[in-house]
Amino acid sequence: MSLGGRRDSRFGRLLRHGFTDPGAAERLLDSPALRPAGSDGALLDSLAAAADPDLALRALVRIAEAQTPAGRTVFVETLVAGKPLRDRLVAVLGASEALGDHLARRPGEWQELASFDTAADLHPGIADFEAALAGADDADALRIAYRRALLLIAARDMTGTTGFSEAAAELADLATATLRAALRIACAETPADAERCRLAVIGMGKCGGRELNYVSDVDVIFVAEPAEGVAEGPAMQAATRLASRMMRLCSDTTAEGTIWPVDPNLRPEGRNGPLVRTLASHLAYYRRWAKTWEFQALLKARPVAGDAALGKEYAAAVAPMVWEAAARENFVPDVQEMRRRVEESVPAAHAGRELKLGPGGLRDVEFAVQLLQLVHGRGDPELRGPNTLQALAALSDGGYVGRRDAGALDASYRFLRTVEHRIQLFRLRRTHLMPEAEPDLRRLGRSLGFFRDPVAELGVAWRQHAAVVRRLHEKLFYRPLLEAVAQLEAGQARLSPEAAGQRLVALGYADPAAALRHLRALASGVSRKAAIQRTLLPVLLDRFADSADPDAGLLNFRKVSDALGSTPWYLRLLRDEGAAAENLARVLSAGRLAPDLLLRAPEAVALLGSQEALLPRGRAALEQEILAAVGRYGTDAEAAVTAARGIRRRELFRTAAADVIGAYAGGAAPGAGGEAEAAEPAGGAEPAEPAVVRVGAALFSLNAATLAGALRAAVQAAWGTTLPTRFTVIGMGRFGGQELGYGSDADVMFVHEPREGVPEEEAARAAFAVANEMRRLLQIPATDPPLPIDADLRPEGKSGPLVRSLSSYRAYYGRWSLVWESQALLRAQPVAGDADLGRRFIELIDPLRYPEGGLDDRAVREIRRLKARMEAERLPRGADPTLHTKLGRGGLSDVEWTVQLLQMRHGHELPALRTTGTRAALAAAEAAGLLDPADARVLDEAWRLAARVRNAVMLVRGRPGDTFPSETRELAAVARYFGYPPGHAGELLDDYRRTTRRARAVMERLFYAA
Structure with a gap:
């Protein structure tokens, strides 16, 4: 074979062995530093098994070049003949650029990997790590010794001598030994403090749980007591100096780098509290002030350094x-808030890459396990x-989690933690993000055994494991x-009734016995249903608990299921349409209005299959459907309007459900934790109308169409x-x-005009009969909600005729009209009936509501007087004026x-x-320069917020109200509608x-100004 042929053969072999740059690999293998190991097939086989053969080979050359001539000979000979060491060394170098750099800086330390001859080498404990760090008497020596021990942990990990659990425990034990060494050094530096x-030192978090990462903050809490004969003040000062020095010895960056940050922020009061407390001070805080998450953190508390007896x-x-x-009173809202913090703690830019905090991430498993420990650990040590x-x-083992579920979660957690370890090991940097670059993903995949x-x-593996965790x-x-309630076969979790009740209470159910009855009725048996x-x-219970x-x-879900459970499409919809079940759960637990509407006609659950199905229908389509339904009943007016009201009920449910679910882009009030109500859309599109505006428009279209149907029914009968x-x-x-809300009446005026040849008296009787x-x-009274008609804004109010002719209105307004009536006409617009007559009525009233030359001083004073009188006389007795929305x-x-x-x-x-709309008029006034933009924003924000509160109250209570509910659970539901976390209803009120305080200041300046 020619030289070129041999080279091509070697080039192809390098490709097959996993090298991505065979040309560079050839040069490195032939370099003087690696001869003769570079031509040895055994070295090539070891490199082929590495996570990144190219990275490992480059590091080998650097280490060889850093040796003395004699040392290089030993190094190369070992690469040829010493398979165990070669495999360990290559495995580490192929996975960790940082450890490769370390060995290149300290060329003799590769020999630490020469053998694992003793049990301590294979399964070291804290004592073994303490022995390894015993000679370290300053920060630099501590870093060198720590890195040497870390190298051995990585070698065992990357060669499969240990698995994830063992590696994580070794890392925690090494951290414990490091903390002890750092405290020993600190005490040696200031022996007087040590004597006082x-x-x-209490290990917390993953250090306390003996499940530490390669690179992680090490969470600690410090507790101290005075030495005999020393006053508490000087003793605490001495302990604080020792603790601070111990932390710096680990955290500071020196010429030898850093180890890891020591984080004491899990202590009472966090970073605002004293670094060191006495035991009595700790206990006093926990008894009086601690929140549930602090007890959750204490699950992992373990004495790791310092005075063992005190620990x-x-x-x-x-x-x-x-x-x-x-058993704490605030356990449920605390738990709900903790869950929400987990879900919301991921930056949007990282949501698709987070191994720890993202959906299906590590924190999901850890949080769930810890919560179940808190719930059931009280009675089960x-x-x-x-x-x-x-x-x-x-x-x-205790039956609190199904064995199959626990096994699957165990496997997924091990996989995700191993991925996290491999990512951190590469550069020894703290990160939980899946890399994006293909070379990084390739190295990571090979480090996990994916070679094809x-x-x-x-x-594929990540998605599969994340999906398992996502359902945790x-x-x-x-x-x-x-x-438990369905009495399934053995091999599954078998909670006792007491344990099941404890879990339901912890999830927020106030009546666990009733909840278990509902679950038993829904889930028991072997039927397909x-x-x-x-x-x-x-899925539904999770949403209810939130x-x-x-x-x-x-x-409510049981009632809907009882009504529709035998309907083939119902369960199929919830099972197959991903959004339907979640949407139903949110609707059924959001208050009384939407569930009441649904339970009157459960088939409306079909609307919940998608957000598109929940978007409001236009007025023309609604009117066409209602008029067609009315027309089918001929002279039976009651049956016709019953059909119209049934359509209105369905559309009310559509609107309320869309509002609750968020299909109208509704969100949080100012300061809330949820979305903004009218978020700016991407791509430069026009901003969406706020949810409250879209609800108002949908209700207007629906009520206008319903009135048209009632008018048609009354006439045709x-x-x-x-x-x-x-x-x-x-x-x-x-x-x-x-601008209707869910609880609004239909304020109307009736206008008629006799047809040609019809006597005025006959026309008036007919008009009055139709209106009545x-x-x-x-x-x-019916199962469908009524639509009350309020005609009190007509001329002369309740004392005036219910219906007037257009000429009568003209005569009245020309002679008797008061300024408040002109003001009321600002919102007048035709909504049903003869369109031409409606247009001519608007032409009649325009000069009254928009008078030429504006208002004179007398009229302005009258409007101000009426407003002041309304404030003084119409606010209900005992109502809080700072919380009354109207x-x-x-x-x-x-x-x-x-x-106005x-x-x-x-x-x-x-x-x-x-314009008849408040916000449209507000925007027009701002555009015309009549309002400062800042004032306009303040007024608009207050109007939207007050209108949304009225809607929220109606959704929650099922009846209208102009102020916040006084009942705690109802107020909490209103706050949840606005996106506030559980337990934060007080923030909504604030x-x-x-x-509204800002709006009042603007109003007083603009409305009552001279």
Whole structure:
């Protein structure tokens, strides 16, 4: 074979052995530094097994070049003849660029890998690591010794001598030994401080659980007591100096690099609290102030350094508090907040790469295991271990988690933690992000044993394991409950009734016995229906638990299932349409209005299959459907309007469900943890209308179409196709402004005009009969919600005729009209009936509501007087004026009267102000320079917030209200609607007061100004 042929053969062999740059590999293998090892097939085989053969080979050359001539000879000979060492060395160098750099800087340390001859070499403990660090007497020596020990851990890990659990435990033991060495050095530097106190270091987090990462903060808590005869003050000062020095010895960067940061922020009061406390001070804080997450953190507390007796005393004293945490009054909201913090802690830019915090990440498993420990560990001491995998095994052994589920989660957790270890080992940097570059993914995949197609195989495995973890709440929290109540076969979790009740209480269910009855009714048996329910319920229960009233959510779901359970499409929809089950759970647990509407006609659950199905239908489509339904009933007006009201009920449910689910892009109030209500869309698109505006528009279209149907039914029952008089309905108030809430009446005025040849008296009787019949038909007691008609804004109010002719309106307004009536007409618009008559009515009233020359001083004073009188007389007795959404300070009335005064003063010369909508008029006033942009924003924000509160109250309570609920659970549900985390309803009230206080200041300056 020619020389070129031999070279091509070697080139191909290098490619097959995993090298990505065979040309460079050839040069390195032939370099003087590696001769004769470079031509040895055994070295090539070892490199082929490495995570990154190219990286390993480059590091070998650097290490060889760093040797003395004699040392290089030994090194190369060992590479040829010493297979165990060669494999260990190449495995480490192919996975860790940082350890390659370390060995190149310290060319003799490769020999540390020469053999693992003793049990301590294979399975070292804390004492072995302490011995390895014993000679370190300053920061640099400590770093060198630490890195040497880390090299051995990595070698055992990368050659398969140890698995993830053993490697993580060794890393924790090495951290423990390092903390002890650092404290020893600190005490040696300041022996006087060491004599003044007893100082114990408590390991927390993964160090405490003996499951540490390669690179991680080491979480600690310091507890100290004065030495005999020393006062507490000087003793605590000495202990603080020792603790601070110990932390710096580990955390500071020197010529030899750094070890890891020591993080003491899990201590009482976090970074705001003293670094060191006495045991009594710790216990006082935990008894009085600690939150649930602090007890969750104490699950892993373990004495690791310093005074052993004091450390044990601390651990023994705090342990009972940990296992009583589940009985705390605020346990449920604390748990809900912790879960939300896990979900929301991932930066959006990293959501698809997070191994730790993302969906299906490590924190999901750890949080779930710890929560189950807190719930059930109170009565079962076997669950009280600090290690995640050991605790998961104990939960499985005790029947709290199904064995198959526990096994799958164990495997997924080991895989994800191993991936995390390999990523961190490369540069010895703290990270939890999956790399993006293909070379990094390739090295990572090969380090996990994926050699055929490392990048693709790694991606598949990660997705599979993340999917298992993503269902962890279903698996860990809810499936064992279902298995218990459904009495499934052995091999599954078999919670006792007491344990099942404890779990339900911890998840927020106030009546666990009733919840278990519902679950038993839904999930028991071997029918296909029960099997599907057991598949669906974990998702639903998780959503119910995240609401303010889980019990109501579960009860409502049982009612819907009882009504529709035998309908083939119902369970199929929830099972096959991914969004349907989750949407249903959110709707059923969000309050009373939407569930009540759904339970009156459960088939409307079909609307929940997608957000698109929940978007509002246009007015024309609604009117066409309602008029067609009315037409089918001929002269039976009550049956016709019953059909129209049924359509309205369905559409009310569509609107309420969309609002609850977020299909209208609704979000949080100012200061809340949720989304902004009108977020800017991507790509430069127009901003979406705020949710409250879209709800108002949807309700306007629905009510206008319903009135059109009632009008048609009333006319066709008595007169057939033609009424003796033209008839139109004028929307007023929030109806005319298209700003309806769920609890709004339909404010209207009725206008008629006799047809040619019809006597005035006959036309008036017909018009009055139609108006009265419409009101009656829309308020007949029925299963469908009524649509109350309020005609009190007509001339002369309740004392005036219900219906007037257009000429009568003209005569009245020309002679008797008061300024408040002109103001009320600002929102007038035709909503049903004769369109031409409606247009001519608007032409009649425009000069009144937008008077030429604006308002004179007398009219302005009258409007101000009326507003002040309304504030003084109409606010309900005992109502908090800072929280009343309509008449309170900075509420709807303040904003609307301010805007309406501007419309009446300037509408004649500024056509943009001639609109019935408050926000549209506000925007027009700002554009015309009548309002400062900052003032306009303040008023708009307050108006939207107050309107949304009214909607939220109706959604939660099922009846209208102008102020926040006083009942705790109802107020919590309102806060959840706004996106506030559990337990933060008080923040909603604070934010509301802050927003409306600013609006009130603007209103007083603009409305009452001279």
